[in-house]
Amino acid sequence: MISLITNQTNTGSVEMQVFFLTNRVNGLSKHLKIHSKDYASQRGLLKILDKRRRLLSYLLKQHPERYDLLVSTLGIRPLKPARSLTKTKS
Incomplete structure (x- = not known):
């Protein structure tokens, strides 16, 4: 799938955007392991993750x-299920 993603010419597709963001996350994570007090990069990483x-x-x-297919190919954790905002009676 990664070869399919990298050969794809539609850079606006959701898969390509997630692929590019994942590469940026990996690069920033390596940077922050060395420069742990770089708070601007930490904020940027949080924005990219969001x-x-x-x-x-x-x-x-x-x-x-x-x-x-995308989550398994990129090796990222799947999303947590959304919590219900309605209150349940006990």
């Missing part, structure tokens, strides 16, 4: 089979 989470959430809702 954007990737939103894209994965969209993909999970619209195309669950593509989501499963």
Whole structure:
């Protein structure tokens, strides 16, 4: 699948965006292991992770089979199930 992702010319697809964001996350993680007090990079990493989470959430809702394939190919953790905001009676 990674070869399919890298050969794809549609850089606007959700899969390509998640692939590029994952590469940026990996690079920033390596940087932060060396420079642990670089708070600007930590903030940037959190913003990238949030954007990737939103894209994965969209993909999970619209195309669950593509989501499963992408998560397994990139080796990232799947999303946690959404919590219900309604209160349950005890």
